[in-house]
Amino acid sequence: MLLVHPGGPFWARKDEAAWSIPKGLVDADEDELTAARRETREELGIEIDGLFQRLGEYKQPGGKIVIAWAVEADPDINVEAITSNTFRMEWPPHSGTVKEFSEVDRAGWFSLPEAGRKIHKGQRAILVDFTRSQAPRA
Structure with missing residues (x-):
């Protein structure tokens, strides 16, 4: 599984439970999959191409919904x-x-146990x- 580590000073010394899937906000002119591909x-x-499968919606501790x-x-x-793109703070x-x-x-890249x-x-x-x-499907 491919995960990303957030940049910036807050996450600099954090590793366990700090990684994420690539994610971000959906712009007004795009659908959820287009936003996921852009992010x-x-x-x-x-650019990652292939057949995308929607897994679901997940509420984060801060209230944000991640698809x-x-x-x-x-x-x-x-x-x-x-x-990566950048941000200013x-x-x-x-x-x-x-x-x-x-x-x-x-x-x-992480195995599922490592990703966990x-x-x-x-x-x-x-x-x-x-x-x-x-x-496997029966």
Whole structure:
């Protein structure tokens, strides 16, 4: 499973339960799948093609709803070569200094057990549904 680690100073020293699926907001002029594909492109710097399967909607601890998709991707995607979009924020807090950070500072391929340890707790249900979606049909 491909996960991304959020950039910026808040996540810099966090690893376990800090990773995420690529995600973001749906723009007014796009559908959910178009948004998922755009966010993946923005956060990884690559286009992922294939047959996308909607896994479901997941409410995060902060209240945000994440709609997750699964797609079989090339395992040869070079996670060392990702290029992410950036965001700006005041850092350090209350300093008046605005700095720019990568939205994603790294990506990685993980087995499902590893992903279960790495992924943010609010997204663990995605792994359960993904596992169910991959189970052989009787």
